[in-house]
């Protein structure tokens with residue numbers, strides 16, 4: 001396994017030159033566009049690493065299935081899905097064009113920005129600070145990393161420039177999907193996106209999802225099985241934005257990408273995989289990450305289909 005990872009990583013490193021780091025959040029331009037790293041955590045708890053697996057990156061959209069699980073634990077599925085849909089959008093992650101044309105007017109799914117902002121607004125807590133602490137605590141628990149924290153510069157950079165998300169959030173309050181202070185909700189969302197991780201952190205979260213919500217080692221049921229099933233299903237249908245169909249064909253496992261360059265995979269009953277490669281393709285997915293996952297899936301017959 002170790003040999004295979006190293007070999008596939010070096011084989012696919014060239015792809016990083018064909019992508020570009022995200023620029024619409026200015027601070028993300030400082031990411032190392034040549035980096036490519038991977039960590040696998042299998043269900044037995046074995047850990048394998050290759051390449052630039054120590055590279056730090058911010059969760060960005062990789063955070064979306066995790067806050068979805070917290071909102072589902074806090075509010076129940078009925079309440080959550082009254083406010084956000086279950087269908088792929090076929091549009092870019094930050095698109096807002098369908099918000100006004102669909103009826104009832106609610107974001108199509110929790111993996112696009114509009115849906116994720118709506119989900120984040122549902123997290124319980126007496127104050128926004130408490131809500132954020134609850135989000136951070138869950139991320140720390142699932143990743144088995146008590147030291148996770150936000151990258152302040154990335155957070156401030158998105159807060160300063162995130163006008164597209166801001167406009168969607170105000171629209172969502174107008175149509176009654178969001179309640180409360182829009183700026184505080186956005187602040188919470190920007191903070192969740194700015195949580196800084198490495199490949200192993202997201203591989204461990206992927207492994208917990210792959211293991212039906214049960215923590216490896218301790219056997220603790222951290223997230224109810226049905227909720228992990230919902231999260232994984234969204235990862236299959238919408239996790240790679242408007243490239244989810246292609247990814248399902250080429251790789252065939254539940255996965256979530258983010259514009260920080262991360263991709264988190266949960267291979268049911270087998271393993272969690274964390275990949276980093278900040279050079280992105282036109283749809284915002286890690287260029288090198290996609291290629292290495294495609295190879296690993298073939299070599300290890302990971303596709304669920």
Ligand SMILES: NC(=O)CC[C@H](N)C(=O)O
Pocket residue numbers: 059060061062093094113158165193257258259260284
């Ligand atoms: N696709 C992403 O990773 C998007 C996350 C980013 N924070 C945004 O809201 O635009």
